[in-house]
Amino acid sequence: MEDSSLRMVINNSQFTIYNSQFLFRRFVKTDIEALAVLMAAVEAVDEGVGRPVAELAAELETALADLSETGWLAQIDTGEIVSYNYGETCGGAEANFWLRGAVHPAWRGQGVGYEVVRRSWADMRQKCSGKAWVNAWAYQHDQARCHLWSRFGLRPDHIYHEFEIPAAQVMPVPALPPGIVIRPWEQRHCAAAAALRNQAFAHNWGYQPTTAEALRRRFQTARYEPGFSFSAWRQLPSGEAQMIGVVHACLGWTRRLRRANEGEVVWLAVAEAERGQGVGRALMLTAMHALRAAGVEVISLGADSYADQPTIGLWPQLGFTLRKAIIDYRGAITGLQHTGDETVMARP
Template sequence: MSIDLPTTSLPPIAERAAAPAVCPLPDPALGLTWRPMTTDDVPALTALLTRIETADAVPYRTSEPEVGEKFDGDWKDVERNTLLGLDADGVPRAWAEVDQPPGDTRVVRAFADGGVDPEWRRRGVGAAVVAWSHARARQVLAASGKDLPARIASYVPDQVVDAARLLTRAGMTPVRYYAEMRRPLDAPLPEVAVPAGVRVVPWAPEHDEGARLAHNAAFSDHWGSEPRTPEQWAHGRSMFAPTWSLVALDEADQVVGYQLSGRYEADWEVNGYTAGYTELLGVVREWRGRGLASALLAATMAAYRADGMQFAELGVDTANRTGAHRLYTALGYEVFDSSTMFTVEL
């Protein structure tokens, strides 16, 4: 199926991206040897991420299955879009990756991610990783052929102030703010009726494509959201919890709302409690304002509690135009962590 891209009066993306002809590796004088990541690196890369996340005091730990997903996806060019810095003993001390989602139709985006081992910080490694990431992101955007507004984006936990300073020095600007929220499940759960004309049923494979289409429709008016291709939609499900996930069907059995959950057991020991996590929640525009999102969350909380979970968690864009932040607060969720998106707009 072809996708009609919106016309713009912008100069061609190849011009705006100002991509370098060559993306040089960081200086060997930094003490690390650089090469692309491979699937063989998953255990060592997971250990590196654990060291980074522990030092940064973030309330999560990236598990080995999640790291393995970095290599999944036919659209990914792991050979050219990832970087691993190894010390003299072959231990990974820094990493980077650039990802350009294939479904982008309004803004073509390149997400730059990476990190540096706490023992190797303040040596210039972080700046070198960011420089490589931005050079490669510009190359990827230029090669996309999509003459759309373009963006290089990175997310930073708000407690990691050094990373925020590093991105600011690299020319990035904070543009969006996100909150992680949680609700205790030992408190009385909200009683929210499902609106007439809709039934809420457990997620099942036969509903998944309908949920994808509903998601693309529901988020078409959300800042920073782009349509997801079927492969993107199915990607990143190593922590997916189907028994905690729900869809809402109208009288024609079309998906008009959905709630997809994750089970992040690696986080439980760090935080000192068990939790179910709402990965995605959405309601198509025609069904907004009728309490369907609240009903989905109420049913989700009940499912979490039935499985012995102590908290329900989710993340939200604090400037979400549908008022999601207010909805979650009204249901008893409270902020416990936050992050910021930094971008270069092209």
């Protein structure tokens, strides 16, 4: 084949063989299992873990509507899918999207990722009316992916830091100032904890106010676990006690915590007026010792910050080291970002 780009029409869908190497086509429902195989290969390399193909396929089933409307795939001549991308609808008045996709590690650096994103991008434009916001993510060290998002006009918005520490290295719990005590979690304190969190994080990036009922649901789904959650209280002159801090932790709940020996500190909040007295440190270490006593070998946590003001706060002081940093990108759909001909695109 001499032409580097051959177009054909099959079942009223446009297919393109790109550089005699890749077949770009729309997603169809029968692609679920093949996409799950691709996702497993990507996770094995990028995250060092492997999930069952059936589990990944079940996740993709929940995204069928978005995959069907904005999903594009790249195949090689063996029929193997080596890249995919789609726009996950996030809701909202402005039809926000998350770009979801990947390129097989063996086929990176050849422009295939750019091409599937370009096609999904065009579909997203047609799907929404007026201005729409698009979000995407990249590991901080993945310069190729960071560059890809910049080509589509997306800019760093905030950074998610993931930390870890061997449980054997957890420090002792420090003494607290007089009048402050740490207590095991009690469900009747959900309302006080919700009010504390809303006050403590009112000005933090992306924080959405919570409610007592929302906290109860997190315990019901094991996102938080009572045995690994604690609260800090100050004794008032009136004889009453006031909640001034809270920490929630759990055994490996999240999708990325797939090692059976891992626990996670999910949330820490300390009242603004009580900071600087060691309350946060004591709460953290109390939860960490509880996880260690349960048999975990690794303890992790995640923290967000603005991309232009990255902060990691208390965590290195407690012995945590950075596992990974993920940059979230954001931008508006203002037009197709491309160079050259509509069919043969420049390489990223």
